[in-house]
Amino acid sequence: MKVRQDAWSEENDLLLAETVLRHVREGSTQLKAFEEVGDTLNRTAAACGFRWNAVIRQQYEKALGLARKQRKQHLRNGQKKERSSGLHVISENNPVDRDTIEIPSSNTLTMREIIAFLQNINTSEADYESLRRELETVKQEKTAIETKYEELEKRALTMQQDYEDLVRIMDRARKMVVLGDGAAQKPSMQLESNKDLEIAE
Structure with missing residues (x-):
């Protein structure tokens, strides 16, 4: 194999x-x-x-x-x-053909050669069908991989956005701690439609 x-x-x-x-x-x-x-x-x-x-x-x-x-x-x-x-086709089983016809062998086809040729054509068709089925399988696998890749790409983009949102929130919290008077002003947090936190004073 x-x-x-x-x-x-x-x-x-x-x-x-x-x-x-x-x-x-x-x-x-x-x-x-x-x-x-x-x-x-x-x-x-x-x-x-x-x-x-x-x-x-x-x-x-x-x-x-x-x-x-x-x-x-x-x-x-x-x-x-x-x-x-x-071009002359001779039958190997017919003694009349073999004995009476003298044709150079390069221009002569026997029934056995013709049958072998036709069987080879059938084999080629079977091989073609097998290759066609294999190609269809490969195409389906390719489509499945592309779909999975798109899903992973969307997930990665979502994770990137979530990460950037988290960094912004942490950056705001750090600024509040550094300023020191953030506790006295008691800022209130509001949720925007884009799920980002905004500090309202």
Whole structure:
């Protein structure tokens, strides 16, 4: 289980950026890049994805755009090759396909490869759903922390005001004692609407 929680270094960020850009260029998904970096750095794919989207991506927007262009060009070149050479799917269980059709293996897909590809797509969707749920949980936790922070800030402000009121009261009391004739004049205390004490003579 990946539980690494230490800070990201510049080397970690660079590895993440290079891996994501390579996957985008090659037509793979960012999720696969996050998984690859997560395996290398012993972090979760979700942590890598969060780091990419929150911090690193902004620094590599131009490079990401270039990688996407390269991917499109690569796909166009691949489609041209497919049209010219043709793509044939053979069934491993059908001896007629295996014996009569001679096509180079680079242009041939077996049913097993197609099934593996489709299963991989299902896995990617499940991973995406898992990441989406994890992101929702993180958002809820963030909202709860922000709310708690606001409450603590209000409490701190109230305590600061109470402290300042207390200091003013003590300062007035000290002045009365220093003057010495405060007892003869018998000052009366009145409570104002702002809860501050005022000496009336």
